Amino acid sequence: MTTTTEVESEEDGGAARADTAFRDPAWWMGLLRTGFGRGFWGFLAFAMIAGAACYLVIGEAAFRAALGDDVGLLARMAPRVAAALVTAGLLWVMLPRDRVTRLIGTESGMRGLAVATIAGMVTPGGPTSAFALLAVLAASGADRGALIAYISAWAMLGLQRVLVWDVPFMGAEFSALRVIVCLPLPFIAGLIARRIPLKLEIAGSGGNGVR
Amino acid sequence: MTGVGFIVLVGIAAVLAAMALARGGGTFGRGMKRAFEQAAQLVPRMVCALIAAGFVAKLMPSTMIARYLGDDAGFSAIVIAAGAGLLLPAGPVIAFAVAAVFARADASIAALVAFITSWSLFAAHRIFMYEIPMLGVSFLRLRAASVAIVPILAGVLAMLAGLFVTLAQPGQG
Numbered sequence: 608m609t610t611t612t613e614v615e616s617e618e619d620g621g622a623a624r625a626d627t628a629f630r631d632p633a634w635w636m637g638l639l640r641t642g643f644g645r646g647f648w649g650f651l652a653f654a655m656i657a658g659a660a661c662y663l664v665i666g667e668a669a670f671r672a673a674l675g676d677d678v679g680l681l682a683r684m685a686p687r688v689a690a691a692l693v694t695a696g697l698l699w700v701m702l703p704r705d706r707v708t709r710l711i712g713t714e715s716g717m718r719g720l721a722v723a724t725i726a727g728m729v730t731p732g733g734p735t736s737a738f739a740l741l742a743v744l745a746a747s748g749a750d751r752g753a754l755i756a757y758i759s760a761w762a763m764l765g766l767q768r769v770l771v772w773d774v775p776f777m778g779a780e781f782s783a784l785r786v787i788v789c790l791p792l793p794f795i796a797g798l799i800a801r802r803i804p805l806k807l808e809i810a811g812s813g814g815n816g817v818r
Numbered sequence: 819m820t821g822v823g824f825i826v827l828v829g830i831a832a833v834l835a836a837m838a839l840a841r842g843g844g845t846f847g848r849g850m851k852r853a854f855e856q857a858a859q860l861v862p863r864m865v866c867a868l869i870a871a872g873f874v875a876k877l878m879p880s881t882m883i884a885r886y887l888g889d890d891a892g893f894s895a896i897v898i899a900a901g902a903g904l905l906l907p908a909g910p911v912i913a914f915a916v917a918a919v920f921a922r923a924d925a926s927i928a929a930l931v932a933f934i935t936s937w938s939l940f941a942a943h944r945i946f947m948y949e950i951p952m953l954g955v956s957f958l959r960l961r962a963a964s965v966a967i968v969p970i971l972a973g974v975l976a977m978l979a980g981l982f983v984t985l986a987q988p989g990q991g
Contacts, residue, residue: 628851638858650866650946657873665876673872680909681868688861690827696853697834700845731826738948739856745953754957755964762938763968768910776914777921777930781988785931788975792935792968800964808956 688735695739704747711744711753720797723753727760727793737761745809756797763789856952864947871907871943878906880916884923887933891926896973899929903936903969907943921988927980930988932973939965 628634662670711719730737741758749757764786773782838846883902887895899920906913917934925933940962949958 629847638854641855642858642862646951647862647866650863650870653946654866654870654873657870657877661873661876669876670873673876674869677869677872680872681865684868687824687827688857688864690824690831692853692857692860693850694827694831694834695856696851697831697838697846697849699852700848701834701838701841731830732824734944734948735860736827738944738952742856742952745957751960755961758961759939759965759968762941763935763972768938772910772914773934776918777934777988778986780985781927781930784927784976784979784983784985785934785972788931788979789935789972792971795971796965796968799967800960803960803963805960805963806956807960808954 684733684735687733691732691735691739694736695743698740699743699746702743702747707744708748711749711757713748713750715750715753717794719750719753720756720794723749723757723797724760724764724793727757727762728764728766730761730765731767737765750801751807752797752801755800756793759796760793763792860948860951863951867943867946870946871909874942875906875908875912878902878916880919881923884920884925887920887923887925887929889924889926891929892977893974895926895929896932896970896977899925899933900936900969900973903933903938904940905942906937907941907946909941909943913937913941924987926977927985927988928973928977931976932969935972936969939968 658670658674661673709715711723715722727737730740737758741754744757745754769782769786773785777785834849835846838849880902883898886898889895891898902916903913906916913934917930920933921930945958949961
C-alpha cells in the first residue's frame with residue numbers, strides 16, 4: 608500500500624516522473640509487491656479451499672468443468688479489463704476534479720444523487736469500468752451518497768446489463784417491472800449512506816492507499 | 819455479449835488517449851502509469867477470485883432453494899431469494915441461469931425480483947475482485963449498510979405491483 612501511492616502527491620512534476628517510471632526497476636518491483644501482497648495470498652487460499660470443496664463434494668468432473676469455464680472467462684475478460692484500466696487511468700489524469708466535486712460533491716444534495724443514478728445507469732461495460740470510474744470519483748471528492756447511488760444504479764439498473772441479460776433471459780415484461788420497481792432505490796441507498804455514521808477512508812490515490 | 823459494450827469501451831479509451839496525447843506534457847504517460855498501478859493491484863486478485871467464484875457457483879444447491887420461492891411463501895420467499903442472490907458469486911451467465919431455474923420451479927415474481935436485485939448488488943465475486951482491491955473495506959462496509967434493505971424493498975414493491983398487473987411466469991419461453 609505504500610509504493611504506488613506517492614504518484615498523486617505531485618501534480619506538476621508528474622510528466623518527468625511518468626516517463627522515467629517505466630524504466631525504473633524500483634517502480635516495477637513496487638508493482639510486484641502491490642500485486643502479490645497479503646491480499647493476494649488470501650484470495651489464492653480461498654480459491655484453493657473452494658476448489659477442494661468442489662472436488663470433494665461434487666466430484667472431479669464438476670471441478671474440471673468449473674476450471675475450464677474460468678479459463679475461458681478470463682481469456683474473454685482480459686481485453687475488457689485492459690481497455691477499462693486504460694480508460695480509468697486517462698480519466699484519472701484528465702478529469703476536472705473541481706467540476707466533479709461541484710456536480711456530485713458533498714453539497715450537491717438531491718441533484719447530486721440524481722446525476723449519480725443516471726450516470727450509473729448509462730455507464731457502459733462491465734464491473735471493471737464501473738468500479739474504476741467509481742474509484743476515480745471517490746478520490747475526486749464525490750459525496751458518499753452519490754458514490755453509493757452511482758454504483759447501486761449501475762448494478763441494479765445498468766441499461767447494458769438489462770438489455771443484454773435481463774430481457775433475453777427473463778422477458779421484456781418482467782425486466783420492465785424490475786426496472787420500474789428498482790428506479791427509486793439508488794436514491795434511497797444514497798440517502799441512507801449520507802446518514803449512516805460509518806467512517807469512509809478513501810486515500811487520495813483512489814483506492815491504492817485505502818485500508 | 820462481447821459486442822457493443824466492449825466496442826464502446828475501446829472507443830472511449832481511444833478518444834481519451836487521443837485527447838491526452840493532444841494535451842501533451844506527459845498526460846498520456848501519467849495515465850498509463852496509473853493504469854499499470856491499478857492493474858498490479860487488481861489483476862492477480864481478480865484471477866484468484868474468479869476461479870474461486872466458479873467453484874462456489876457449482877456448490878450452490880439452486881434446485882433445492884427453488885422449492886422455497888413459490889407464491890404461497892409470500893414475504894419469506896422474498897427473504898430467501900434475497901439471501902440466495904447474496905451468496906451467488908458469479909457473473910450474469912450463471913446468475914441468470916439460476917434465475918431461470920427458479921422461474922421454471924414457479925418462483926414468485928417478487929422473489930425473482932429480489933433475487934436478481936440482491937445478486938446485482940452483492941455478487942460476491944465483484945466485491946472481492948473489484949470493490950475491496952479498488953475502494954477498500956471501509957467503502958464496502960458503508961455500501962453494505964446502505965443497500966442491505968434494498969433487495970427486500972425491491973421484492974416488496976414488486977409484490978405490491980403484482981396486485982395491479984399480472985405478468986406471465988418469466989423464463990418459460
